[in-house]
Amino acid sequence: MHVHALADIAAEANSAALSNFAREHKSDAGYLDVAANTHGAEKGFLVYGALGRIGRARPRVVEVGPGGGAAVSYLATQLADGSITDSHPVSDVHLTLIEAPGVASQALTRAIDEFNRVGECELRHGFAQDIATLLAEPVDVISASALLHEMYSYGGGYPGLHAMMRTLPTVLNPGGFFAYRDVYAVDGPSLHERVIQYYNSRAWLTFLRLFTPQYLAEGTHSYHRADDELVARQNSRIVPVAELDRATCAVITAPIGLFREIQRHYITFRDHVWRSGMLGFTPVLDGDLAADWIDFRSGHKRVHYQLGDEVPWLTTSQRKMLAAVSEPCADHHTIDSDIFDSVTDVALLAFLDAAESGDPTCRQVWNAWLLREGRETYAYMTADQLLTAFAVHSAEADTDTVLIPVQAGDITRVDRHYYNRFLTKRLANPLPDAKQLVLFQNVPRGDVAALRRAFDTVADRCGKPSLARMYTAINRGDNWTP
Numbered sequence: 001m002h003v004h005a006l007a008d009i010a011a012e013a014n015s016a017a018l019s020n021f022a023r024e025h026k027s028d029a030g031y032l033d034v035a036a037n038t039h040g041a042e043k044g045f046l047v048y049g050a051l052g053r054i055g056r057a058r059p060r061v062v063e064v065g066p067g068g069g070a071a072v073s074y075l076a077t078q079l080a081d082g083s084i085t086d087s088h089p090v091s092d093v094h095l096t097l098i099e100a101p102g103v104a105s106q107a108l109t110r111a112i113d114e115f116n117r118v119g120e121c122e123l124r125h126g127f128a129q130d131i132a133t134l135l136a137e138p139v140d141v142i143s144a145s146a147l148l149h150e151m152y153s154y155g156g157g158y159p160g161l162h163a164m165m166r167t168l169p170t171v172l173n174p175g176g177f178f179a180y181r182d183v184y185a186v187d188g189p190s191l192h193e194r195v196i197q198y199y200n201s202r203a204w205l206t207f208l209r210l211f212t213p214q215y216l217a218e219g220t221h222s223y224h225r226a227d228d229e230l231v232a233r234q235n236s237r238i239v240p241v242a243e244l245d246r247a248t249c250a251v252i253t254a255p256i257g258l259f260r261e262i263q264r265h266y267i268t269f270r271d272h273v274w275r276s277g278m279l280g281f282t283p284v285l286d287g288d289l290a291a292d293w294i295d296f297r298s299g300h301k302r303v304h305y306q307l308g309d310e311v312p313w314l315t316t317s318q319r320k321m322l323a324a325v326s327e328p329c330a331d332h333h334t335i336d337s338d339i340f341d342s343v344t345d346v347a348l349l350a351f352l353d354a355a356e357s358g359d360p361t362c363r364q365v366w367n368a369w370l371l372r373e374g375r376e377t378y379a380y381m382t383a384d385q386l387l388t389a390f391a392v393h394s395a396e397a398d399t400d401t402v403l404i405p406v407q408a409g410d411i412t413r414v415d416r417h418y419y420n421r422f423l424t425k426r427l428a429n430p431l432p433d434a435k436q437l438v439l440f441q442n443v444p445r446g447d448v449a450a451l452r453r454a455f456d457t458v459a460d461r462c463g464k465p466s467l468a469r470m471y472t473a474i475n476r477g478d479n480w481t482p
């Protein structure tokens, strides 16, 4: 029964006219204005730091894929507060935003207005892939937050990314910066390393059988090699992932990157269902109330939530229990995040069951998520692969520069403590959930001191084979001829 239901769900999502880039769903006001528009400081601080290092009056900055403008707004606030450092005051910043055609957001319009009070900001519509034709002259800083996973997923996979890496040095001034921020992948040199994970949570097993087959069949991903096969066992027998029995512990062997992908998608799906209001309660996921920490480092917080209409996924007795473990707070309720995660698991399981059995409303919510995010690959490169790819491909641009971070602080990981706490409680071998941030500098090949510092910086993150590839590319030890 379930296998047919799954095929139907996949067909429905397909027939919902999956565009190359799920524009309608990406530009949905609820998504860009709210869901994707938090963490402004995290999205903007690399650019802000780069401006201080550029030390140039009237710097030109570009943000590609600004979404709801969280970074734009952050930069406007920082610039309004005054100079970056006493020695390098920054003013008259000219900011160009490049957003995909047809994508609009009210929050971005507000952020642009804010920025125009302290500098100059213009919005251009076009694709990141065409950045060289969208900019009349090279700029000092280019920033892209949560853009490259979309380019990978919708813009040509690795060849598309590599082309972007070759283009960036041509649109940056020598010494300029590219600020990268995206989902952190996994520790280690490769996404393809085979590891074993155990799943015994019913909600996770149900998600695995719903999500994994369609992602592997339809997502843009790199798990096509013989050694990438996902092998699931229950009671020591091999079981197709679409037929996992969710009452039996599953032992699954697969590439570590694929497990990271499943984890990441579970988190975004949970978020999506919360926001849909379909669980019968909706947590506050943005703003100050979303960060009411009991202990920030351990990811323990108080969740603020609204109780909605009665829904089948939360029975009357579950609603009463929820009320009993919550506290009233102004016009809503608060609850301990560990308890809230448990309540969510129970309701989500009932929701997923209904989606599998063909409930039209649940399917609609599932399909909307699938269309907007479910086929994306979030973790397309480890830090080692990312740093190597940038150095190797940017070195092929005809600019005599290479994109590489030059200071230890230019490579950062920002952990998502709340998600990690949840994952640790549900999974036997959780992989860290985090964002990877890297500030690449467009270093001239002749700047020996900067290259020396750069190699010191990347040596901590990259294996010897990767360092060898970078060395060869930078020194044109390949067959490249001028």
Ligand SMILES: C[S@@+](CC[C@H](N)C(=O)[O-])C[C@H]1O[C@@H](n2cnc3c(N)ncnc32)[C@H](O)[C@@H]1O
Binding pocket: 021, 026, 036, 037, 038, 043, 064, 065, 066, 067, 068, 069, 070, 098, 099, 100, 103, 126, 127, 128, 129, 144, 145, 146, 147, 150, 151, 155
């Ligand atoms: C996940 S959102 C991130 C938004 C914002 N940068 C942030 O971090 O909050 C991705 C953004 O990139 C834009 N985008 C995706 N692919 C693009 C492309 N090929 N060219 C330009 N923009 C693109 C989307 O419209 C969206 O604004």
